[in-house]
Amino acid sequence: MLQHDDPKGEKQTEFVTLVAGGQSFCIEITQIREIRRWSPVTLLPHSPSYVLGVINLRGAVIPILDLAAKLGFPAIEPTERHVIIITAIDDRIVGLLVESVSEILGVQTDMVRETPKTEEDAATRAVEGIIPVGDNMIKIINLDALLHTSLLAAA
Amino acid sequence: MTDSAILDAFFEECEDLLVALSDGLEDMREGRADSETVNAVFRAVHSIKGAAGAFSLEDLVGFAHTFETVLDEVRSDKLTADDDLLRVLQRAGDILANLVDAARDDIPADRDQVDPVIEELQSFLGTEAAAEEEFVFEALSLSFDGAASAARYVVRFKPGQEFYATGNDPVLFIAALQDLGPCEITVEKTELPEDFDSFVWNEGYLTWQIIVGDQQNDLAIREVFQFAEDLCELQIAEEDLDEDAPAGDADLADVVAPDVDTPVDVAPVDLPPVDTPPAAPAPEADAPSTAAAKTEKPVKRAASTLRVDPERVDRLINAVGELIINQSVISQRIDEAELPNSAELYGDLDDYKLLAREIQEGVMAIRAQPVKPLFQRMLRIGREAADATGKDVNLITEGEGTEVDKIVVERLADPLTHMIRNAIDHGIESPEDRAATDKPKTGTLRLTASQRSGSIVIEIIDDGAGLNRKRIKQIAVEKGLVSADATLSEQEIDHLLFAPGFSTASVVTNLSGRGVGMDVVKTAITALGGRIAISSVAGQGTTFSITLPLTLAVMDGMIIHIGGQTMVVPIASILETIRPSPADLAEIGLSNHLLRIRGEYVPIIDLASRLGIAPRATALTDRVLLLLQTESVSQCALAVDDILDQRQVVVKSMKGSYGEISGISGATILGDGKIALIIDPEAIAAVQANELNAQVTAQREVSHAAT
Secondary structure, eight states: OOOEEOTTSOEEEEEEEEEETTEEEEEEGGGEEEEEEOOOOBOOTTOOTTEEEEEEETTEEEEEEEHHHHTTSOOOOOOTTOEEEEEEETTEEEEEEESEEEEEEEEEGGGOBOOOOOOOOHHHHTEEEEEEETTEEEEEEOHHHHHHHHHHHHO | OOHHHHHHHHHHHHHHHHHHHHHHHHHHHTTOOOHHHHHHHHHHHHHHHHHHHHTTOHHHHHHHHHHHHHHHHHHTTSSOOOHHHHHHHHHHHHHHHHHHHHHHTTOOOOHHHHHHHHHHHHHHHGGGGGOHHHHHHHHHHHHHTTTOOOEEEEEEEEEOHHHHHTTOOHHHHHHHHHHHSOEEEEEEOTTSOSSGGGOOTTOOOOEEEEEEEEESSSHHHHHHTTTTGGGEEEEEEETTOSSOOOHHHHHHHHHHOOOSSSOOOSSOOOOOOOSSOOSSOOSSTTSOOSHHHHHHHHHHHHHHOOOOOHHHHHHHHHHHHHHHHHHHHHHHHHHHHTOOTTOHHHHHHHHHHHHHHHHHHHHHHHHEEESHHHHHHHHHHHHHHHHHHTOOEEEEEEOTTOEEEHHHHHHHHHHHHHHHHHIIIIISOOHHHHHHTTOOSSEEEEEEEEEETTEEEEEEEEOSSOOOHHHHHHHHHHTTSSOTTOOOOHHHHHHGGGSTTOOOOSSOOSSSOSSOOHHHHHHHHHHTTOEEEEEEETTTEEEEEEEEESOSSEEEEEEEEETTEEEEEEGGGEEEEEOOOGGGEEEETTTEEEEEETTEEEEEEEHHHHHTOOOSOOSGGGSEEEEEEOSSSSEEEEEESEEEEEEEEEOBOOTTTTOOBTTEEEEEEOTTSOEEEEEOHHHHHHHHHHHHHHHHHHHHHHHHHHO
């Protein structure tokens, strides 16, 4: 994770917060390439339900996943108002369809809590920590864990 | 330039020389040789030896020396090139190539292989092999063929600050040049500042021009400046040449790229002074005096090849790919604008299309290489295999000039090696067996390349026993690849060869059957976008044909509609398109259909259901059938909703970002910016063939799970 010292000398990380399946999540900002509006995708045969298809991103073929469905929530009905977050880990670029993107959150590293142990499901497996913000709690998505399983299954 | 880069250039040069060598030996064998052929062979070996010496590749030098000595005997008619000698020479050529390979990979040479050949070579030499040193000089003077009269070289030498700062003195350099031959020395002072104020004390203002006479080549001169080259501005040129090659590059060319016509001994030598004066001394630098013989040489060298960093070509290819996409975007936009038909724009658009295609083909041609070096390597491997198995095999190549993408040439080496070895080891029978079946004792293995409508076809044809289908099936059953009671067509049995884990050799020989089977070959070919097919007639031989696309990045595709999606089918695999009438269709079973075409029944595959999407049109008669040629089920008809267009598409891989999808080989971007998936006809058709074996496979998985 990219960390840099703010003037007070404390480690700070920036996250983009988003809503998927009605819950708040966030993704570390350095893993995000860009955020774009939903546009129709090309369907892929034999793909799991959470794989929506592929889009043309300036000449590259990028797969788009429904983040809500991937996390085990009901699938999103994509409309013009939905948003695709283009993420990049290593050389792999994948788009995630989410309900909305809210804000950029600067967080002191010591504010990130470990995920409390709960019964494991698709969502908890992909969450690597939580950040309490006011009354709300935002879950940090571990893209590696999320995509590793999804792409293996898809292939 | 680093050492390794020079070494790389040396090996590249060796490739060319080995080709020349192999060509020459081939000509000698076929009795087409004249004295020039023998000379060419000799020079090739000599050049390799010379350059190898500069890199201290002892094994290579030692072997090349013996080889060359024998060739020299042949050249001077002391030895006659009879069949025996030619066989040894050819073997020696193979060994030389192996040694070059070994040197490139930096592995020790295989002495077991090399030494017997050296001995054989020496057995031809008798006692004369002793006179080594003299012979080398003789070779040099001969190869210059009298044309190399001493020339005058113009050295322009401008020491800079660094030169003086490192304690060098121009006087010493000039004196060293004077030792080489008569010198005319002039100094240019034009750069000296007019006034003293702008004079920088440590700057080098003087340029010397030294004309050195009586030189065979510029090597000795370059040696003088060897350690100062980077410290001064230095130009060395033959007197009558206007263009001065940059010192560094010219140096390299002379060391590692000796022209075939005038082998240059690489070790810098002080050439003995030549008594004859320069053939035509040129009083003025710009007078074209000794022109003919000398200018010919650099021109020839430049015309032969252009070495380019492959990455630059790749960038160009990518850009051209984008250009083609852009071209289809623009033509689609123009179509949408619905201009009057007469608009001149349409003509311009067609020109644009043609130009884009021309550029693309031109760029692809840069990467194209003749298969000749690859084939010659295969001949070598074939001869080794024949020797090892004690079989008499006549190896023939055809269509060596066929050009294929560089990557394809590189990646074909392993599969072809495997197939050649297989053909000799398993395909061609032993001389005794052949005699028993009234065949000529010598087997024939042909390796051919040809271009057929947008694809390259490479065939490996042997006249051996043909495939033993009974045995193949038996093995497949033993290995659990098919069930014992399955009824398989001949073609299906042949294709079992490509099944993973299949190896026919009952005995593992050290040639083939090392656990890697034909499935590896097939995977390699498929990875190149190619296909492989077998045909075999018992007792008459087996033919493997490999069909490869001309280029990897761009292909001709048919744009189709299926279930509301736009997709692309490679034209290479489409035989024809059919709009079926009810009479052409026949039902079989509940939902399967056959297409009746020219008296044959061909299975129809519903692409939509195969890909798990709902087709738009339901009745087959409303749809279009694409008759496909595939290897697994020979022919099948693919039912699609409609055909839109036929055009070039740029292939984008999806493996990196998504993974492989069964039935889809990649994706492309259409004119409207949308993505269309590219169908892999082979995989689509293979599913059907696989259904036969599905049960067996399932059983196998169960047994795997149990262990």
